[in-house]
Amino acid sequence: MEANLKQKTTVLQRILGMRDFGVLVAALLIAAFFSIATPVFLTGYNLFNLLRQTAQLGIIAMAMTVLIVSGEFDLSVGAIYAVTGVVTGLLATKAGLNIWASALVGVVAGLGLGFLNGLLIATTRINSFIATLSTMMVFRGIALVLSQAQPFSLQLSFFMDLFGRAELFGVVPVPIVWLLGWGVALYLVLHRTAFGVKVFASGDNREAADLAGIKTMRVKQVGFLITALAAGLSAIISLSFLKTVTPTQGTGLELEAIAASVIGGTAMSGGVGSILGTFLGTLIMAEVRTGLVLLGTDAYVQDAFVGLVIALAVIINVRLSTKKK
Amino acid sequence: MAEPMLQLRGLTKRFGGLTAVDRVDLEVYPGEVVGLLGDNGAGKSTLIKMVSGVYHPDGGQIFFQGREIRLGSPMDALELGIETLYQDLALAENLNVYANIFLGRERTKPFLGLIRVLDHANMHEESEKVLKRLEIEIPSLKSQIKHLSGGQRQAVAIGRSIYWNAKLLIMDEPTAALGVQEQRKVLDLVRVLASQNIPIIVISHQLYDIFSVTDRLVIMRRGRKVAERRTKDTTPDEVVGLIIGSEEVAQQPAGGPPAD
Numbered sequence: 160m161e162a163n164l165k166q167k168t169t170v171l172q173r174i175l176g177m178r179d180f181g182v183l184v185a186a187l188l189i190a191a192f193f194s195i196a197t198p199v200f201l202t203g204y205n206l207f208n209l210l211r212q213t214a215q216l217g218i219i220a221m222a223m224t225v226l227i228v229s230g231e232f233d234l235s236v237g238a239i240y241a242v243t244g245v246v247t248g249l250l251a252t253k254a255g256l257n258i259w260a261s262a263l264v265g266v267v268a269g270l271g272l273g274f275l276n277g278l279l280i281a282t283t284r285i286n287s288f289i290a291t292l293s294t295m296m297v298f299r300g301i302a303l304v305l306s307q308a309q310p311f312s313l314q315l316s317f318f319m320d321l322f323g324r325a326e327l328f329g330v331v332p333v334p335i336v337w338l339l340g341w342g343v344a345l346y347l348v349l350h351r352t353a354f355g356v357k358v359f360a361s362g363d364n365r366e367a368a369d370l371a372g373i374k375t376m377r378v379k380q381v382g383f384l385i386t387a388l389a390a391g392l393s394a395i396i397s398l399s400f401l402k403t404v405t406p407t408q409g410t411g412l413e414l415e416a417i418a419a420s421v422i423g424g425t426a427m428s429g430g431v432g433s434i435l436g437t438f439l440g441t442l443i444m445a446e447v448r449t450g451l452v453l454l455g456t457d458a459y460v461q462d463a464f465v466g467l468v469i470a471l472a473v474i475i476n477v478r479l480s481t482k483k484k
Numbered sequence: 485m486a487e488p489m490l491q492l493r494g495l496t497k498r499f500g501g502l503t504a505v506d507r508v509d510l511e512v513y514p515g516e517v518v519g520l521l522g523d524n525g526a527g528k529s530t531l532i533k534m535v536s537g538v539y540h541p542d543g544g545q546i547f548f549q550g551r552e553i554r555l556g557s558p559m560d561a562l563e564l565g566i567e568t569l570y571q572d573l574a575l576a577e578n579l580n581v582y583a584n585i586f587l588g589r590e591r592t593k594p595f596l597g598l599i600r601v602l603d604h605a606n607m608h609e610e611s612e613k614v615l616k617r618l619e620i621e622i623p624s625l626k627s628q629i630k631h632l633s634g635g636q637r638q639a640v641a642i643g644r645s646i647y648w649n650a651k652l653l654i655m656d657e658p659t660a661a662l663g664v665q666e667q668r669k670v671l672d673l674v675r676v677l678a679s680q681n682i683p684i685i686v687i688s689h690q691l692y693d694i695f696s697v698t699d700r701l702v703i704m705r706r707g708r709k710v711a712e713r714r715t716k717d718t719t720p721d722e723v724v725g726l727i728i729g730s731e732e733v734a735q736q737p738a739g740g741p742p743a744d
Contacts, residue, residue: 351601353590360576360587367574370538371588372559430578 181475182423182439189443193450200453207332209449210442211400214334215393217441219412220419221345222389224437226382227420228349229375230362230429231287233386235276236416238298240409243269243394245302248311248404258318266391272298273387277380287379295413299406306406313402323399334396341392345385346434358382362429418465419444422472443468487550488513489683490535490566490652496543497530504530506707507544512652515681517674519694519715522704523727528687531704532654535685536568537561549651559588565651569641569658581625581632582611585644614647615639618673635666642673646682653677653684659693671697691720705729 194201219236226233247265250256256264272294279290313319325333349355360368361375368375390409398404423440425432447468451461488511497505505527512518522528533539535546537555546553548564555561561568575584583590586607592600611625620639622632629637638658645653655674659667667690674684674697688694694701695715703711703726711726 347595347599347601351595352599353592353602356579356583356587356590356602359579363576363578364574367576368587370536370558370568370570370574372557372562373588430576 179424179433179436179439182436182443185472186439186443186446189446189450193446193453196450197453200450203330205449205453207330207335209445210335210338211332212449213441213445214338215397216412216415216419216444217338217438218341218393218396219386219389220416220423220441221342221434221437222386223413223416224420224423224425224432224434225345225349225358226379226386227417227425227427228362228429228432229358229379229382230365231280231379231382232291232417233273233276233383234288234291234413235272235295235298236386236390237409237412238295238302239269239272239387239390240394240397240412241302241406242272242298242305243391244398244404244408245306245311245406247395247398248313249305251313252311258313258316262318262395266388266395269387269391269394270384273383273385273390274380276387277383280383281376281380299410302406306404308406310403310405313398313404315402319399319402321399322395323397323401334400337392337396341389342434342438348385349434354378354381359430362431364430415444418469421476422469424476426476440472443472486513488547489549490685491547492531492535492544493547494544495531495534495541495546497527497534497539498542503707505534505541508704508707508709510702510709512683512685514683515678516700517678517684517686517698519698519701520685520687520704521694521701521723521727525706526704526727527707528704529656530707532568532656532685532687535561536566536654562588562648565649566654567645567648567650567652568654568656569638569645570656575629575637575641577630578628580628581622581640582607584629584640585611585614585647587644589648610647611643615643618643618646618676620673633666634661634663635669638662638666638670639673642670642677646677650682653682654687655684656687657689658686659688659690667693691723694723695720703727 190200199205219240223233223236243265246268247261250261250264251258276287276291276294279285279294280287283290321333322337323334327333327336349358357368357373357375357378360371360373361378365375394409397408419441420432420437421427421440422443423433423436423438425437444465447464448461451464490510490512492508492510494507494509495505496503496507508527508531520528520532530539534541537558537560540555546555548566553564576587579587591603591606591610593603593606595601608625615622618639620643622636622639629640632640638661658670658674662670671693674686678684686694686698698715701713701715701718701723702709703713703723705727710729713723
């Protein structure tokens with residue numbers, strides 16, 4: 160009898176990895192609710208708009224998932240996002256550099272900051288939550304000093320089209336293409352490669368991973384590079400779409416990314432999480448926000464609602480994982 | 485006698501002012517099960533960790549298959565065929581059985597000619613083979629470690645070391661976390677492995693286990709090797725005396741527990 164039950168759960172798990180399946184159902188239910196509540200929700204225009212707005216957060220949240228699975232956090236992503244934007248904007252406007260070269264330098268600068276995060280954690284062994292809390296403030300300071308706290312306006316160009324403004328086949332906003340492309344890449348890295356297994360093992364049982372010959376510190380350092388790269392890509396998409404850069408952009412983005420990851424089933428303790436789950440988690444957050452806007456809800460109430468969704472998701476996750484045992 | 489598989493000469497490890505392992509000599513021969521005994525803090529685990537590449541010795545030499553070796557990391561030891569099973573069962577709880585067996589040495593195959601992806605089918609199949617060879621039964625190799633019993637976990641850990649063609653197996657408290665029946669199974673497994681000519685070092689507090697499974701005993705106290713006995717020539721009483729350092733008992737093997 161008991162064996163039978165066990166067999167059933169494994170079959171169900173196989174459908175979509177069980178947890179991802181639950182998140183998918185939640186995403187669909189919320190979509191169904193808003194579709195009934197407001198006729199505007201289920202329109203092509205709204206759905207594409209929703210996804211486009213999700214792109215920046217989704218790209219960072221999926222990278223954050225890789226890092227959280229490895230057992231670390233990066234609270235400085237929002238600040239790295241700002242530094243990448245400011246460096247790019249500064250070079251393209253004040254230095255008169257070509258936008259391509261400016262963006263490249265901006266992204267590399269962001270990667271440099273990610274490398275510093277990894278180095279800091281490897282050499283001092285400080286908890287990454289605290290370490291990146293401090294680098295978040297330092298990096299934000301860098302963005303403010305470099306820009307003299309002023310925003311930049313950028314010229315329209317092919318570059319802007321490619322990263323932010325164009326529409327594939329005339330309908331799909333190009334940020335969605337970047338979101339999906341980045342998602343597939345991270346999916347392959349985390350769920351299909353040997354490196355991905357090392358990420359899971361590092362967050363699951365670090366000592367065991369070390370004893371199995373995995374260089375867990377190296378794995379985590381790569382994780383910090385991935386979040387920094389995501390912040391860079393996201394910043395490029397943002398400045399391309401908005402044509403502007405502000406040094407305060409991305410404030411709070413790190414917490415939204417962690418929230419999306421948690422809604423998607425990532426365990427804060429490490430060793431559990433999925434890219435698809437986080438993608439759906441990001442979607443749920445966007446659904447709730449846009450849905451509330453369409454319903455004409457007060458803007459100040461939205462954050463409170465997203466907060467409730469996070470709490471609910473965590474409760475369900477904990478219930479699911481204890482039930483399985 | 486055959487050449488020793490492992491030979492330690494004057495192996496020493498200090499932590500600050502404390503000498504955890506003090507000039508220990510030890511030989512292990514092919515197909516032999518050696519019990520390493522001692523009270524808490526006697527230096528057994530430290531000694532073992534030098535052989536498995538976790539600690540670097542401060543003095544002395546390690547010879548493996550007749551050649552002196554220097555181990556920079558656990559991976560160096562694994563590559564030579566020195567496999568260690570730790571008492572807290574070094575497995576990743578959320579990964580499945582075959583992912584743990586291949587942990588750190590995952591099998592991959594090319595994908596679209598661009599990247600290498602995990603070869604699940606191969607790892608599953610190979611894991612099945614090795615567990616079968618050890619007569620270990622686990623319902624599904626796709627189940628996560630956290631859903632397995634202590635004995636099944638130990639079996640997975642042993643399966644892992646065997647798959648990688650262990651030339652020397654070190655087991656730190658292999659039965660500590662197990663129920664009685666599972667303890668029996670693990671001890672049987674130790675004999676199966678020894679009969680396949682793999683030498684094994686077993687650390688244990690359970691005298692019964694040690695006596696039922698080993699050929700030779702090495703006793704440590706405060707970092708030093710204090711005695712070495714053939715298992716069939718000694719008694720639990722004598723061994724207890726040696727562990728806690730009561731000379732009288734050591735001289736009178738048949739005596740009762742020491743009045744320490």
